[in-house]
Amino acid sequence: MASEPAISGSSEISSEKPATAPADSNIDHAASIRYWNSVAANSNTMLGMLGSYPWYTRIDLRGSKSFLSKVRRLVPGCTTEGKLNLAVDCGAGVGRVTEGLLSHVCETVDAVEPVEKFTQVIRDSALKRAGVVGDIYTVGLEGWYPEKKYDLIWTQFCVGHLTDVQLVHYFVRCRESLTETGIVVVKENQSTDPNGNDMYDDEDSSVTRTDEKFKEIFQQAGLIVITSELQLGFPKNFKLLPVRFYALRPKS
Ligand SMILES: C[S@@+](CC[C@H](N)C(=O)[O-])C[C@H]1O[C@@H](n2cnc3c(N)ncnc32)[C@H](O)[C@@H]1O
Numbered sequence: 001m002a003s004e005p006a007i008s009g010s011s012e013i014s015s016e017k018p019a020t021a022p023a024d025s026n027i028d029h030a031a032s033i034r035y036w037n038s039v040a041a042n043s044n045t046m047l048g049m050l051g052s053y054p055w056y057t058r059i060d061l062r063g064s065k066s067f068l069s070k071v072r073r074l075v076p077g078c079t080t081e082g083k084l085n086l087a088v089d090c091g092a093g094v095g096r097v098t099e100g101l102l103s104h105v106c107e108t109v110d111a112v113e114p115v116e117k118f119t120q121v122i123r124d125s126a127l128k129r130a131g132v133v134g135d136i137y138t139v140g141l142e143g144w145y146p147e148k149k150y151d152l153i154w155t156q157f158c159v160g161h162l163t164d165v166q167l168v169h170y171f172v173r174c175r176e177s178l179t180e181t182g183i184v185v186v187k188e189n190q191s192t193d194p195n196g197n198d199m200y201d202d203e204d205s206s207v208t209r210t211d212e213k214f215k216e217i218f219q220q221a222g223l224i225v226i227t228s229e230l231q232l233g234f235p236k237n238f239k240l241l242p243v244r245f246y247a248l249r250p251k252s
Contacts (some may be wrong), residue, residue: 088146171221224249
């Protein structure tokens with residue numbers, strides 16, 4: 001495994017447990033993998049990936065497409081028309097985002113996902129046979145060391161499985177794996193804890209972070225937020241967690 005790259009800023013996020021253990025100290029990777037292995041790998045409905053709301057994915061993907069178009073216009077030198085060359089879908093599950101978004105906006109899409117039965121669905125997909133899906137890495141993001149330069153690193157609904165320290169290291173590796181005009185997009189649920197803390201969920205052993213925590217982690221990884229917005233359009237009566245996009249570029 002490659003050595004950990006340098007992290008900028010102070011070392012406020014440390015792997016030592018303080019007196020009151022932070023939410024991410026509860027993360028247990030084996031428990032997460034057990035949970036996701038118990039979820040059906042259904043490439044048609046993708047219901048297992050996103051709970052039981054089939055409409056959710058339509059709203060989600062539409063919002064992502066529009067966000068990405070905006071972001072491409074904000075990056076000097078980035079093409080605003082046509083497809084990007086190479087993207088990677090991180091924490092890809094069965095390839096919902098690859099199929100519904102990335103394959104439409106990128107020539108080739110790699111995938112990173114630790115659960116073998118999910119990567120098998122991607123391996124068996126028409127997009128793989130068509131050569132749109134490129135390399136598939138069956139590994140958690142904490143153990144992924146990119147070997148290519150990407151125009152787009154898309155990370156959605158999965159970083160809660162990494163501790164804060166692992167996440168900083170992951171984003172440093174992402175920063176170092178971007179092309180000149182490359183972009184990292186993070187799309188994640190946001191904590192609604194009344195005390196402003198990250199929330200631990202023992203069902204899948206993950207944390208849901210606050211906006212402040214995400215910004216602190218990006219800063220430590222040497223990334224700047226070029227734009228950020230909430231995903232709109234989810235029906236209010238379902239009381240879903242807010243979902244926020246971040247578009248990130250290396251700090252110059
Ligand atoms: C809610 S699903 C999201 C899948 C996909 N990103 C999407 O939006 O459809 C969460 C995914 O995170 C994956 N996961 C679990 N632990 C992970 C880790 N350590 N690194 C990356 N992904 C992980 C799960 O296997 C699962 O596929």
